[in-house]
Amino acid sequence: MNKTLTTLCLALSLGTLVACPIYPPATVVVTYHANGATGGTVPAPQSVTTGGIIIVGNTGNLVRSGYAFTGWNTAADGSGTAYAAGDDYNGGSLDLYAVWIVSLASIDLSVGSLSPQFDGVITTYTVALDETISAITVTAITAASDATIYYSLAQPMTLAMGSNPLTITVTAANGDSQAYAINILRGACFVTEWQIDNPGDSITLPLIDISNYVDVPYACTVNWGDGASSTITAFDDPNRMHTYAAAGSYRVSISGSCDGWSFEAVPASRLAITKVLARGKAPVFEGLVFLNFSGCSKLTELAGGGIPVCTNILFMNESMNRIFEDCSSLTSLPADLFRYNTAVTDFSSAFWGCASLISLPVDLFRYNTAVTDFSGVFSGCTSLASLPADLFRYNTAVNDFYRTFDNCTSLASLSLKSSVAYR
Incomplete structure (x- = not known):
């Protein structure tokens, strides 16, 4: 790093006027790599001298034949730290590589529809069917002509009442593979x-x-x-x-x-x-x-x-009071877990003692605008190391955050956007 003479300082102890070298702020650069893309352009490098960098998504519409883009990683083989669009990065200079998974072009059903709607990056689906339907044919279409498909069950499938799990595995010519799981529910x-x-x-x-x-x-x-x-x-x-x-x-x-x-x-x-x-x-x-x-x-x-x-x-x-209390083997939660429970006012101790929970989806409480009580909701979640800043963004009616994160020993700090005081 070069030294720049930017000011003068008075060394009083020596009684002399001397020039003081000042180090300029370090520049942090995030550089994006296509990592095998066959089309599109990588996002331009981002650089700052102060503050953080907001990771961008696939803004240049990168594509790779037979694959789907799922985010960024610090390692080209996907074994490093993953980053997604919108993540706030505050470290040193960083190289990020596009992450690709072998993709299907579509999954077609003779009866019913996939939930969620098909997307090459989504690998888990549910199909809900009436109990009168006793068989279904599932047809997968490859995104690359040289890829192969394996079905865990022969088609058409004879359906039992209840859950009928099907796994579809697509394998690229180079040996890369990806499994898609479909849970077909009869009734x-x-x-x-x-x-x-x-x-x-x-x-x-x-x-x-x-x-x-x-x-x-x-x-x-x-x-x-x-x-x-x-x-x-x-x-x-x-x-x-x-x-x-x-x-x-x-x-x-x-x-x-x-x-x-x-x-x-x-x-x-x-x-x-x-x-x-x-x-x-x-x-x-x-x-x-x-x-x-x-x-x-x-x-x-x-x-x-x-x-x-x-x-x-x-x-x-x-009330969702203590609904998953002491479920100590849960490591993650679906973002839409409480999507339809808009009348809930009480989430007290809902995840108390969930000691293996390592992360929280930012939209976990997005639709629960009537909540007034979050006391002890994550108390004893000793593996939680960070929190989404907007976790409680939509919960403006809350008047009780008592012991919300009590004994969350892996949390170094709270960085939550709210006017409510946390205890």
Whole structure:
């Protein structure tokens, strides 16, 4: 770095006037690389001498035959640190390489539609079908003529009631591959996955008595994932319990009317549930109620698509208190988890003790403008290292942030845009 003589200073101790060299501010440059692109242009380098740099997206419309652009990475092979458009960068000079995944041009269905709508960079989809549909053909089209496609199940697929998972793997001529997962739901189903450790182990669905709140009887069919099924007509129906002959992972799907779900009712079963793969649609499954997944310490995955709104019971719409308390194996949350729960006022302790949660989507609470209470919502989330600045941007009615981030020991600072004082 060159020294520049910019001012004079008085060295009083020597009684002499001397020239003081001043180092100019360092220039930070972010340089973008096409990394195999076959068309388009890379964004121009960005440089600053003070402040941060906002990472740009694919502004030059880079393309690569047979691939889809998914962001930037500090390593050409994608093994470094990932950056997305809008990220705020405050480090030294940086080289960023375009990240490409092998892409399909389309996924076509003989019946139904993909959710979300097909996009080459989206690799997980759901298809919801009426229970009267017993088969479907899924056709994938490659984005490159020399790519190959593998289906995990033969086409057309014969559908069981509930969840029917299909994996489509596309492989480029150079050997790069990408898997697309499609969960085909026959009937509007609530789908969960459970881990059975030993032959003869049982699970009990955490159904609760809702007769004091709504006059809607239980009337649902459960597919237990091992070929067996049961019909349930009451919260205490013996059919809500099932014993498995072999250890393994089982997908349990519920179709019909099932309006109450709380693991306080069956604490022993809370340690067996590992994933929520689909939530169905109200009023098929409306019951995500007070304490519903509290203590499910082996729960690792929550489906996107949003929690259905409970149309029958108002207070269940207004409170998400402790909904995922002590779900200590969750590492991430879908951005649209609370998309439809616009009447909720209470998120207190919702993720209390989720010690493996490492990041939060910026739009997690975007649609929950009626919230007044975020007390303890992330208390004990000891793996959270950073927060989106706009996490609470739309929650202007909140009057309680008490212990919101209590014992979040990996957070070095709070950088949140809000006029509310955090404690």
